[in-house]
Amino acid sequence: MSAAERARRVKVIVFDVDGVLTDGRLFFVPTGKDSNGEPTAVEVKGFTAHDGLGIAIARAAGLKVGIITKRQSDTVAVRMRDLKVDHLYQGAHFKTEALAKIATSEAVGLEEMAYVGDDIIDLPPMRQVGFAVATWNAREQVKREAHWVTPHAGGLGAGRDVIDFILESQGRLDEAIGFYLSKENKSPDIGSGGM
Structure with a gap:
């Protein structure tokens, strides 16, 4: 079965975070020390607006979006709330x-x-789903098992690549973009990010 044939069946898209919706780098900003004198820090990640808009287009098309990541991060929680993703699982080994x-x-x-x-x-x-995707920057073991590899790296539009490919394969990309841009789209695509 071709990648496009697999993509035609997709109703739910699930993303990893680090290396997929981000470039994989983790930044830690020191915040002081805890009550035991151990250093504390906040974790910072960078997300591209292209992926965020892609998630909004996916939602406009009626696709459901999920996130499963091994790490626990307030940054991820805020961004995914901002994008109104349907499912968020953090700390998932x-x-x-x-x-x-x-x-x-x-x-x-x-x-x-x-x-x-x-x-x-x-x-x-990836081995369980109907359409397994690896990012352009994925490890070779992952690329070998993917049905499709994105043209862009994680954190640089890979998420948008997947959404566009799925909706294009389903013949719905232009319709989804048209609806997203129309006045009929009454659902805000993003929240405030807690700001």
């Missing part, structure tokens, strides 16, 4: 468990799901 919960919640089969990853921790969910 065994990503297939979260994937199964999303499938059950959305009443879809795994063959109707896409998973986008970049490293070996993403292989188990």
